[in-house]
């Protein structure tokens with residue numbers, strides 16, 4: 001990394017954390033800088049507040065510019081600013097936001113950075129879950145899977161809306177693609193008996209998101225913290241949830257996330273298969289002769 005410049009990274013990069021493969025996720029822009037500590041150069045990185053993929057008035061009249069100015073411009077910004085302060089100079093500095101979320105979740109025994117890291121990630125995901133002129137009905141594979149796993153699109157809508165409206169206090173509701181059974185330390189297991197590779201609706205309290213459960217791939221989320229809807233809907237959370245589903249959801253984003261999730265699952269399955277084959281291979285000391293060059297001539301040297 002060139003310490004004289006301030007490069008930004010917004011790429012799709014593979015990551016691996018504590019045996020937790022997050023595959024490829026869109027990472028936040030980070031502004032890097034160099035500081036000198038005890039005679040050594042240390043590179044630190046700062047998460048930047050990423051704007052929604054539309055103007056702040058782009059969701060009007062469903063979601064007002066004023067809501068976006070407070071929700072994105074103040075609440076979301078505060079999570080990012082607090083996170084940068086919390087991780088500055090720690091081992092979490094220079095890690096991707098997704099990795100900071102998973103590491104600081106710490107199997108349910110949160111490290112101090114968890115709430116701000118997860119809220120920063122959740123809000124980014126939330127803004128990209130909506131679009132001007134959204135809503136309606138999905139199509140293609142996504143609709144097929146919704147019909148397979150919920151019976152009908154209408155059943156899915158009912159389940160999502162009910163789940164979001166019954167979240168006690170602050171939190172989030174998600175549509176996720178569940179890759180396999182949950183197995184995470186002391187975390188609460190939301191759906192332990194479900195089959196693998198299916199769509200599920202789950203709710204999470206406060207800042208928690210499905211990334212921390214491993215093998216859950218989030219596809220869609222709605223923020224049901226009161227700050228998300230109070231300006232436009234006062235205390236009528238169910239009205240907010242209804243218009244979110246009917247007029248704001250970007251099914252294009254959800255479909256694209258589903259395709260990415262499937263691709264990641266295929267990658268993980270191939271990797272698991274490769275690892276299995278490698279384990280079954282005889283070791284070099286078990287029959288395959290090892291060949292070592294015994295002179296310079298074997299190395300092609302002629303001097």
Ligand SMILES: [Fe+2]
Nearest residue numbers: 075223225228
């Ligand atoms: Fe929020």
